[in-house]
Amino acid sequence: MIDVLTLALAWVAGIALTTAALLVLVRIVRGPTMLDRVIATDVLVAVIVCAVGVEAAVFRHGTTLPVLLTVSLFAFISAVSVARFIIPDGEEARR
Amino acid sequence: MTPPDASPWVTAADVLGMAFLAAGACLSLAAAIGLLRFPDLLSRMHAGAKPQVLGLFLVLLGVGLRLRSGGATAILLLVAIFQMFTVPVGTYMAARAAHRSGQARREDMVVDELTD
Numbered sequence: 001m002i003d004v005l006t007l008a009l010a011w012v013a014g015i016a017l018t019t020a021a022l023l024v025l026v027r028i029v030r031g032p033t034m035l036d037r038v039i040a041t042d043v044l045v046a047v048i049v050c051a052v053g054v055e056a057a058v059f060r061h062g063t064t065l066p067v068l069l070t071v072s073l074f075a076f077i078s079a080v081s082v083a084r085f086i087i088p089d090g091e092e093a094r095r
Numbered sequence: 096m097t098p099p100d101a102s103p104w105v106t107a108a109d110v111l112g113m114a115f116l117a118a119g120a121c122l123s124l125a126a127a128i129g130l131l132r133f134p135d136l137l138s139r140m141h142a143g144a145k146p147q148v149l150g151l152f153l154v155l156l157g158v159g160l161r162l163r164s165g166g167a168t169a170i171l172l173l174v175a176i177f178q179m180f181t182v183p184v185g186t187y188m189a190a191r192a193a194h195r196s197g198q199a200r201r202e203d204m205v206v207d208e209l210t211d
Contacts, residue, residue, distance in 0.1 A: 020127035079185030
């Protein structure tokens, strides 16, 4: 009973995370602006961190936990560095 | 899997941990749907911030409840703290770049403190 419940919840988590990653990937491909892609990439990193954590929890090992630590430390650098080099355009640039 | 002779508390922690994992994963899915369907950058940012903090915290809580060791808990706590420090920095920079390059729709704003 407990094992079946655990297995079902693990499948729910896995399917939800896979679908989430695919949908975020669609947003990264579609854009339409570079900042949309930056935000979507950040969300993709969060989804991947969640997936690594779910894997570690389901199979009960702590091997991949340092990966979570490193990724959570450095994930924001991409957003910051791309945002620094966004070129102002259109109406707002002339203010 | 949980051993058959485990105490009720161990079983409860295992099942609760799995429930937290599933909840965090479903929150990530909801955020991904929002990211895909919301119309402009700032509302997408709003949807995307949910798995980065609450979804990840639910998953970390689930991992901690299932691993139940001191070292793992310390690492998970550090992950949570770093995530709370770094996510606002990146999101703030992206939002400010959006405002400066005119990609944030001004007519939808109630207060616009960056321009005023």
